[in-house]
Amino acid sequence: VNLILFDPAEIRADHSVDATGVHARHLTRVLKVTPGQSVRVGIVDGPMGVGVVSSIGDDHVTLDCTFEPHTPERPLVDLLLALPRPKVMRRLWPHLASLGVGHVILTNAEKVERDYFDTHLLQPGGFRPLLIEGLQQARDTRLPRVSVHKQFRKLIEAELEGLCPDSRRIVAHPDTGGVPGSAPSVADVLRDRTSDTRRVLLGVGPEGGWNTFELDLLASAGFTRVSMGERTLATTTACIALLALVHAVVDYH
Amino acid sequence: VNLILFDPAEIRADHSVDATGVHARHLTRVLKVTPGQSVRVGIVDGPMGVGVVSSIGDDHVTLDCTFEPHTPERPLVDLLLALPRPKVMRRLWPHLASLGVGHVILTNAEKVERDYFDTHLLQPGGFRPLLIEGLQQARDTRLPRVSVHKQFRKLIEAELEGLCPDSRRIVAHPDTGGVPGSAPSVADVLRDRTSDTRRVLLGVGPEGGWNTFELDLLASAGFTRVSMGERTLATTTACIALLALVHAVVDYH
Numbered sequence: 001v002n003l004i005l006f007d008p009a010e011i012r013a014d015h016s017v018d019a020t021g022v023h024a025r026h027l028t029r030v031l032k033v034t035p036g037q038s039v040r041v042g043i044v045d046g047p048m049g050v051g052v053v054s055s056i057g058d059d060h061v062t063l064d065c066t067f068e069p070h071t072p073e074r075p076l077v078d079l080l081l082a083l084p085r086p087k088v089m090r091r092l093w094p095h096l097a098s099l100g101v102g103h104v105i106l107t108n109a110e111k112v113e114r115d116y117f118d119t120h121l122l123q124p125g126g127f128r129p130l131l132i133e134g135l136q137q138a139r140d141t142r143l144p145r146v147s148v149h150k151q152f153r154k155l156i157e158a159e160l161e162g163l164c165p166d167s168r169r170i171v172a173h174p175d176t177g178g179v180p181g182s183a184p185s186v187a188d189v190l191r192d193r194t195s196d197t198r199r200v201l202l203g204v205g206p207e208g209g210w211n212t213f214e215l216d217l218l219a220s221a222g223f224t225r226v227s228m229g230e231r232t233l234a235t236t237t238a239c240i241a242l243l244a245l246v247h248a249v250v251d252y253h
Numbered sequence: 254v255n256l257i258l259f260d261p262a263e264i265r266a267d268h269s270v271d272a273t274g275v276h277a278r279h280l281t282r283v284l285k286v287t288p289g290q291s292v293r294v295g296i297v298d299g300p301m302g303v304g305v306v307s308s309i310g311d312d313h314v315t316l317d318c319t320f321e322p323h324t325p326e327r328p329l330v331d332l333l334l335a336l337p338r339p340k341v342m343r344r345l346w347p348h349l350a351s352l353g354v355g356h357v358i359l360t361n362a363e364k365v366e367r368d369y370f371d372t373h374l375l376q377p378g379g380f381r382p383l384l385i386e387g388l389q390q391a392r393d394t395r396l397p398r399v400s401v402h403k404q405f406r407k408l409i410e411a412e413l414e415g416l417c418p419d420s421r422r423i424v425a426h427p428d429t430g431g432v433p434g435s436a437p438s439v440a441d442v443l444r445d446r447t448s449d450t451r452r453v454l455l456g457v458g459p460e461g462g463w464n465t466f467e468l469d470l471l472a473s474a475g476f477t478r479v480s481m482g483e484r485t486l487a488t489t490t491a492c493i494a495l496l497a498l499v500h501a502v503v504d505y506h
Contacts, residue, residue: 248438
């Protein structure tokens with residue numbers, strides 16, 4: 001934990017806050033704080049700052065906080081992801097928050113099992129703690145928005161424009177044609193700036209790949225196909241790798 | 254599994270092979286193969302090819318294989334990694350093999366606990382099946398070489414040149430100076446070609462970071478510092494992200 005995040009409602013008017021539960025244990029047992037010591041703090045979707053330990057109780061640590069004037073910018077990358085199986089999704093949430101995603105849009109696809117949608121990991125009570133874990137690792141406060149869509153076609157044709165207006169759109173698909181480099185790389189596509197927007201919407205398919213109908217629909221909705229080469233990566237590996245490649249272009253250009 | 258890998262010793266002189274155990278179950282229960290059907294096969298550190306099902310027994314499937322004339326090129330990227338805790342290392346092995354690493358060099362550092370070295374995951378019997386899993390995912394046959402070094406200074410000063418001759422060397426460290434972009438990016442450093450070698454040795458530190466002594470020693474051994482920005486990533490996220498960024502430059506330039 002490189003930052004302790006609090007909900008806005010936890011911060012009192014005088015900017016003091018009681019760290020309880022896992023936060024209190026982290027402060028007393030791992031960081032072994034003493035009164036007067038400073039730790040990095042933040043407010044979910046608000047500013048970061050510094051908290052000075054004012055008192056230590058049996059089950060809580062009180063911090064007096066000073067916050068920066070500005071809230072960090074929302075990450076410039078959104079992710080459209082064909083829902084993976086629950087075991088994979090559970091591990092993926094913290095990675096996504098730590099790399100920085102503005103909006104996570106989870107969708108059905110032919111090769112997504114319908115019962116993947118039944119997991120509690122798609123409820124705020126399931127994913128929120130895992131996203132907070134990733135933000136605390138990366139020292140960010142911007143909680144990704146999450147939306148879940150069981151109808152791929154309706155999402156792409158009717159809903160996506162409202163969810164992610166003004167994004168450049170790319171979709172990753174393995175380059176299995178046998179000709180390395182036959183699809184352009186992430187950097188090739190994103191460095192070719194023809195629009196003013198800095199935001200990117202990245203599409204990542206299921207482990208079995210998008211089918212032809214899905215790829216065609218994505219193409220008609222403005223997604224440019226990109227490839228990382230001939231290797232077929234598992235969902236977790238692919239998401240992390242692709243998000244890193246997109247951030248490397250949009251954050252510094 | 255996108256490829257079934259066999260040890261060279263399993264292949265008979267007539268290029269037939271018996272898939273047993275987990276391979277046999279995958280063929281009969283997941284792929285539900287019938288005689289005459291083809292599946293992708295490969296030989297560890299050898300060529301890929303196609304196996305035609307010739308017979309199906311109670312606990313084995315016999316394949317008649319035809320192999321390509323060439324063995325895939327060894328991945329151009331090597332990884333110098335401060336050993337993470339065993340739970341992290343266990344999950345990391347398949348990611349490393351699927352992204353493509355020529356040589357995994359595991360090292361001590363100040364912020365590495367000594368008992369991390371006691372895990373069976375550093376023995377071939379521990380890591381080999383996890384690397385094979387990653388290769389079968391990515392459709393590669395090149396098993397990463399692995400070496401383990403408990404003495405950081407001896408490794409850097411005396412052993413590294415023998416392990417990784419003729420590599421460009423970069424080391425990742427979070428950009429916590431408060432000035433985004435104060436350390437160059439992976440692409441900035443690697444696109445600036447001043448040597449003929451295509452191989453890259455990527456250094457990734459422990460979760461608490463390299464200390465000053467370690468960074469200085471790496472610098473004196475020719476490692477150029479790179480950054481992915483101000484976010485502090487967990488070891489798994491950082492390794493996958495950095496390997497993707499390095500491969501994106503070296504595989505296509």
